[in-house]
Amino acid sequence: MKEACGVFGIYAPGVDVAHLVFDGLFALQHRGQESAGMAVSDGTEIVVSKEMGLVTSAFDGRKLAALTGHLALGHVRYSTGGASTWQNAQPVYRSVGDQGFALGHNGNLTNVAELEAEQNMLPGISSSDSDLVAELLALTIAGEGELASTNALEEALRVVLPRLWGAYSFGLIDTQHLIAVRDPNGFRPLCLGRLEPSETSPGGWVIASESPALDIVGASFVRELEPGEMVIIDDSGPRSVFPFPESRIDPRLCVFEFVYFARPDTKLFGKEIHAARHRMGQQLAAESMVDADIVLGVPDSGVPAAEGFAEASGIPFGQGLVKNRYIGRTFIAPTHQARVDAVRRKLNPLRESVEGKRLVVVDDSVVRGTTTGQIVRMLKEAGALEVHLRISSPPFAWPCFYGIDTPSRDELLAARMDASEMAEFLGADSVAFLSLEGLAKAIDADGAGFCSACLTGSYPTPVPVKISSDRILATS
Numbered sequence: 428m429k430e431a432c433g434v435f436g437i438y439a440p441g442v443d444v445a446h447l448v449f450d451g452l453f454a455l456q457h458r459g460q461e462s463a464g465m466a467v468s469d470g471t472e473i474v475v476s477k478e479m480g481l482v483t484s485a486f487d488g489r490k491l492a493a494l495t496g497h498l499a500l501g502h503v504r505y506s507t508g509g510a511s512t513w514q515n516a517q518p519v520y521r522s523v524g525d526q527g528f529a530l531g532h533n534g535n536l537t538n539v540a541e542l543e544a545e546q547n548m549l550p551g552i553s554s555s556d557s558d559l560v561a562e563l564l565a566l567t568i569a570g571e572g573e574l575a576s577t578n579a580l581e582e583a584l585r586v587v588l589p590r591l592w593g594a595y596s597f598g599l600i601d602t603q604h605l606i607a608v609r610d611p612n613g614f615r616p617l618c619l620g621r622l623e624p625s626e627t628s629p630g631g632w633v634i635a636s637e638s639p640a641l642d643i644v645g646a647s648f649v650r651e652l653e654p655g656e657m658v659i660i661d662d663s664g665p666r667s668v669f670p671f672p673e674s675r676i677d678p679r680l681c682v683f684e685f686v687y688f689a690r691p692d693t694k695l696f697g698k699e700i701h702a703a704r705h706r707m708g709q710q711l712a713a714e715s716m717v718d719a720d721i722v723l724g725v726p727d728s729g730v731p732a733a734e735g736f737a738e739a740s741g742i743p744f745g746q747g748l749v750k751n752r753y754i755g756r757t758f759i760a761p762t763h764q765a766r767v768d769a770v771r772r773k774l775n776p777l778r779e780s781v782e783g784k785r786l787v788v789v790d791d792s793v794v795r796g797t798t799t800g801q802i803v804r805m806l807k808e809a810g811a812l813e814v815h816l817r818i819s820s821p822p823f824a825w826p827c828f829y830g831i832d833t834p835s836r837d838e839l840l841a842a843r844m845d846a847s848e849m850a851e852f853l854g855a856d857s858v859a860f861l862s863l864e865g866l867a868k869a870i871d872a873d874g875a876g877f878c879s880a881c882l883t884g885s886y887p888t889p890v891p892v893k894i895s896s897d898r899i900l901a902t903s
């Protein structure tokens with residue numbers, strides 16, 4: 428699975444903010460490595476700079492120095508809708524009259540075909556769902572008169588947003604405003620931060636997909652945006668509006684932000700992700716104990732859960748796999764063999780640590796099974812006597828339509844096999860998953876609403892394919 432995009436926006440009068448956007452995007456790099464970009468406004472015009480690749484290869488000191496202005500929006504992308512091309516890199520820019528706006532999107536719309544049809548566009552004419560939203564906004568603004576230094580972008584959003592279904596945390600700027608929007612289900616995270624006043628600046632405001640991006644630019648965490656909330660930031664500070672009908676508000680934060688996607692130092696519902704992953708491991712041990720010599724985690728996101736498993740089980744925690752730290756930009760390998768090779772490039776066993784040992788190997792999820800099967804094979808070839816897989820989430824058996832790149836249902840191992848069939852297929856001595864109840868207990872956010880559609884098949888909004896319990900029937 429791959430994360431799908433991070434957004435970072437900043438409004439800081441008196442400060443050239445491009446270098447802060449660079450730092451914020453760098454903190455969000457795990458959410459997308461295909462392209463990076465920023466749009467910067469000096470109050471009169473917007474300049475957009477974007478490149479394919481990592482933040483550090485997209486921007487250098489010379490480029491950042493040329494981007495002057497106190498208002499900016501940044502984006503890192505992993506494509507789930509639309510091809511991975513420079514044209515689809517974000518922020519997306521649209522001009523209306525002699526001004527314009529820029530948009531960055533984390534998530535995935537589920538009603539693109541309907542929106543295109545409503546607009547009399549040819550099916551598939553938009554290069555991505557984000558491009559379509561920008562087009563709808565531009566058409567709305569053009570219909571209402573030229574975008575001026577008034578609230579035209581905000582007004583257009585009030586019209587367009589209720590028409591959008593699916594997952595979207597948006598950041599937008601025009602020349603005067605920074606705007607943040609979280610969809611009515613709040614599938615993807617988005618938070619607001621405050622830059623304190625200094626001798627040279629009256630302070631400012633920051634929006635970011637995850638809270639560590641606030642820390643890295645010296646902003647303090649204010650709060651997460653509510654599902655269905657739009658925050659408009661300008662000289663008067665932040666102002667909230669709720670452009671969706673009350674009936675649409677149904678909080679469903681993606682549960683996999685806790686399991687895998689978010690950084691361990693990110694806080695959601697006021698709790699640090701690392702501690703939640705540790706509790707997942709403890710809960711997993713309580714649910715599926717096994718006799719073994721050491722517990723090891725698949726780096727990086729399996730490690731906190733492995734520590735929790737070791738603590739709760741009394742089995743010593745150990746290192747058994749080394750990850751190449753210099754694996755940067757990754758691709759979805761097109762063939763099984765290419766995926767196997769990719770795993771070998773990324774992970775290597777510590778032979779002296781695993782030889783002759785019975786291992787508990789903790790990982791966060793099993794998707795196709797290619798990575799997991801390869802890890803089991805490596806550890807056994809390195810001399811492990813037994814490999815017991817313990818997965819810190821329930822079986823991932825349904826595709827995600829909300830901005831996470833997952834294979835179709837027939838490629839998902841858990842859609843075809845139960846745990847014992849999986850153990851045989853993967854060459855493991857046993858496989859066990861954390862229960863859904865155990866996952867909720869570990870997250871420990873009573874009253875919070877979550878999406879767990881990829882685990883249960885129960886989608887909180889209409890999705891663009893018909894799904895039966897055993898196979899995808901049709902796509903549109």
Ligand code: SF4
Nearest residue numbers: 681682827829878881
């Ligand atoms: S379907 Fe799964 S991965 Fe997608 S948003 Fe829901 S919980 Fe997250």
